[in-house]
């Protein structure tokens with residue numbers, strides 16, 4: 204039987220290069236071998252944006268554009284809007300019985316996010332417990348594989364625990380999913396920070412114009428100890444070279460630049476210029492496809508609605524099995 208992929212993104216803005224290397228690239232590659240579903244997780248986005256729900260609608264469209272732009276094929280991949288599959292909310296409620304407060308409190312990704320968010324009125328239960336709803340996302344579609352970035356590993360682990368408990372307690376209905384990490388677990392930000400993140404303002408977006416990409420690249424963090432182009436520089440941990448490794452297909456050029464950088468015979472400007480060229484070469488077809496779809500919103504909405512319809516069909520079938528297993532599939536009357 205053909206195996207299934209489920210993964211997703213919160214629609215809080217456009218997707219960036221970090222999303223690409225972390226997960227999008229894998230989805231595009233694997234959509235031909237796996238039955239693939241991608242979830243636009245608006246309900247999850249709401250857990251920390253409930254005061255600004257008006258931004259979700261436009262961002263669902265933006266995320267769908269990014270998917271289609273990078274080569275997600277609507278004939279292969281089902282793009283599903285989370286809130287339009289209410290069965291997910293039902294499964295989340297049942298899963299809540301299978302998770303302890305202590306387990307939720309240990310989730311390192313949620314802990315980190317809570318620190319960053321600095322919720323003034325305290326942490327909302329919805330945000331704190333979103334790993335449970337994410338477990339429902341993954342399991343309702345009976346996914347075998349979940350292509351994600353490194354920060355999502357605790358969510359997959361949580362989903363696996365829930366599946367084991369559910370299957371042991373009720374009946375073997377759910378599938379224990381496996382995480383799949385991207386080519387690079389985590390792409391650093393343009394500021395040299397550990398990861399590219401919208402809230403940190405250190406991103407290059409898939410839809411950025413050439414001018415914006417150039418500005419971003421030219422102001423990138425490099426080796427802070429290097430003052431003159433004739434100073435020997437450090438390549439390791441230097442984000443400009445990390446990006447070269449990932450996005451510059453000319454490995455010979457990258458090796459030559461590294462060598463000259465170490466010896467102090469190339470300036471940062473030239474290394475960045477060549478990175479800009481490589482990135483622009485990579486982003487041009489993505490930008491073009493994005494513009495084509497953006498000019499045809501009707502087609503984009505059709506794709507979303509068809510994917511959502513297929514997703515909901517699958518979710519309904521799983522919920523029938525779930526309720527029966529839990530002995531709450533009542534047939535009164």
Ligand code: TRP
Nearest residue numbers: 209210211212213244247337340
């Ligand atoms: N938590 C993920 C993120 O912030 C988004 C997401 C929601 C997701 N549901 C999912 C990822 C299910 C993988 C599987 O990027």
